[in-house]
Amino acid sequence: MQERRVGSLGQKDPLEKDMATCSHILAWGTPWTQEPGKIKDLLSANSVNALTRLVLVNAIYFKGNWEKQFPKENTRERPFKVSENVEKPKSTCKITYIRVISTQILVLPYVSQELNMVILLPSERTDLKRVEKALTYEKFVTWTKPDTMDEDEVEVFLPRFSLEESYDMEGVLRDLGMTDAFEAAQADFSGMSCQQDLHLSKIVHKSFVEVTEEGTEAAGSTMAGFMLKCLRILPRFCANRPFLFFIQHSKTGAILFCGRFCSP
Numbered sequence: 001m002q003e004r005r006v007g008s009l010g011q012k013d014p015l016e017k018d019m020a021t022c023s024h025i026l027a028w029g030t031p032w033t034q035e036p037g038k039i040k041d042l043l044s045a046n047s048v049n050a051l052t053r054l055v056l057v058n059a060i061y062f063k064g065n066w067e068k069q070f071p072k073e074n075t076r077e078r079p080f081k082v083s084e085n086v087e088k089p090k091s092t093c094k095i096t097y098i099r100v101i102s103t104q105i106l107v108l109p110y111v112s113q114e115l116n117m118v119i120l121l122p123s124e125r126t127d128l129k130r131v132e133k134a135l136t137y138e139k140f141v142t143w144t145k146p147d148t149m150d151e152d153e154v155e156v157f158l159p160r161f162s163l164e165e166s167y168d169m170e171g172v173l174r175d176l177g178m179t180d181a182f183e184a185a186q187a188d189f190s191g192m193s194c195q196q197d198l199h200l201s202k203i204v205h206k207s208f209v210e211v212t213e214e215g216t217e218a219a220g221s222t223m224a225g226f227m228l229k230c231l232r233i234l235p236r237f238c239a240n241r242p243f244l245f246f247i248q249h250s251k252t253g254a255i256l257f258c259g260r261f262c263s264p
Contacts, residue, residue: 064110064247096149101134102126105143106156106237113250117211118144119158120244121237128242128260140246141253157238161261162210169203209259211245 096105102123107116118140122131142148170182180186187199239261247257 064115067109067111067113096143098143101131103131104237105149106154107144107149108158109250115256116248116250118246118248119237119239120246121239121241122243124241128244128262131244132260135244137255140255144248144253152235155236157236157240158211159239159261160212162208163259163261164208165206165259167205167207169205170200173203207257207259209245209257 097103098105103126104121104123106119106121108119109116120131120135122128174182180188181200184197184199189195189198192198242260242262244260245258246255248255
């Protein structure tokens with residue numbers, strides 16, 4: 001396992017001190033996230049008990065800087081549709097509009113342009129749930145193809161935000177067809193351990209995303225010049241209402257992170 005997956009195996013036997021075991025697992029995860037505290041409280045004491053024999057923990061961390069960073073001096077507090085004022089950096093970049101769902105799509109490239117943040121912003125009269133219902137991966141790929149995007153200077157107002165969420169993945173994985181791993185009679189973890197009675201009782205996923213003027217931090221403007229240099233009226237992308245965001249690998253279109261921002 002360690003050789004093939006570049007991971008590490010650890011033994012904690014017996015698992016009789018729940019908090020000590022959780023601390024041991026979290027201590028393992030901290031170096032992999034580069035900065036302590038970005039992914040915290042992954043496991044609670046009731047996640048591990050005396051019957052626990054196998055704990056699978058996955059940690060992923062991403063930090064990317066915008067290719068064209070937002071000048072901090074341009075950041076001001078501006079109204080957000082569902083909350084109090086929130087600070088919004090502004091800069092210039094690439095945009096398109098999908099009429100069928102009345103939604104603007106903005107692409108912000110990271111340094112080296114291997115990754116992008118893609119933001120779907122519905123019009124003020126369009127509910128975000130309508131966009132979510134209409135969205136499929138195939139449509140997302142089509143809408144974000146480079147030849148469908150207009151390369152132009154755009155006045156961008158984007159809120160600084162950080163999101164953190166935990167998910168119990170058992171139901172999701174069962175719906176996707178992964179059932180044997182949760183059944184004692186069917187589970188087969190012989191490649192990891194010689195014990196014959198191992199099966200999964202819980203899979204917990206925790207994510208962290210932070211967006212600032214410098215870029216994005218996650219646990220996962222192509223045009224030169226800023227809008228003050230241009231005298232003509234620029235297209236505007238003002239994210240002052242709920243939107244969807246995706247961190248995408250530009251060459252393959254693979255989505256590495258995604259989320260919904262509804263309130264500062």
